[in-house]
Amino acid sequence: MDLLEKHEDILGKRAELLEEMGSRREQLNILRRQQVEEREAARHRNATLLQDLQKIEDGLRGGKLTHPNLLALETRYWVSVEESIPAWEHFLLGKGPHPIDGPGQTARRNKHNPNIGLPPRPKPRAAR
Incomplete structure (x- = not known):
């Protein structure tokens, strides 16, 4: 069972x-x-x-084709960029001073400053 x-x-x-x-x-x-x-x-x-x-x-x-003046500005911009590449290349590779600093000037940029590369802050406006 x-x-x-x-x-x-x-x-x-x-x-x-x-x-x-x-x-x-x-x-x-x-x-x-x-x-x-x-x-x-x-x-x-x-x-x-x-x-x-x-x-x-x-x-x-x-x-559409862009305006001729705009094309001319763009062309001049790229020419200026290509001309400034060697100076910036040395700086960016850490081999030379900042391109804006002259030969007799001390470096204006502090390497420890976290705000490098940032645009200036806008000034506060007075209330109207």
């Missing part, structure tokens, strides 16, 4: 476990389907974004 009861108990637990495994398998299948759908939606969204970016790039490349 005891063996029969233990056998029925074991069969009952087995049936419960099989049912739990079946429900867990279904949950995993649902989760996988959701992940696949989310992946496809993300792929579609990314493809759309890439197409939009490509359109923007193409529009910028084939955009």
Whole structure:
């Protein structure tokens, strides 16, 4: 009798476990389907974004010609940048003084100053 009861108990637990495994398998299948759908939606969204970016790039490349004065200013700017590269290169590599400091001047920039490179703060305005 005891063996029969233990056998029925074991069969009952087995049936419960099989049912739990079946429900867990279904949950995993649902989760996988959701992940696949989310992946496809993300792929579609990314493809759309890439197409939009490509359109923007193409529009910028084939955009309107800028005003001649603006082109002249831009050209002069880049010429001045190229001319000042050697002086700045020595400074940035730590091999020379700051390009603004003259040969007889002491360095105006303190290496320990955390505000180097920042623009000056605006002065407070009086209330009107």
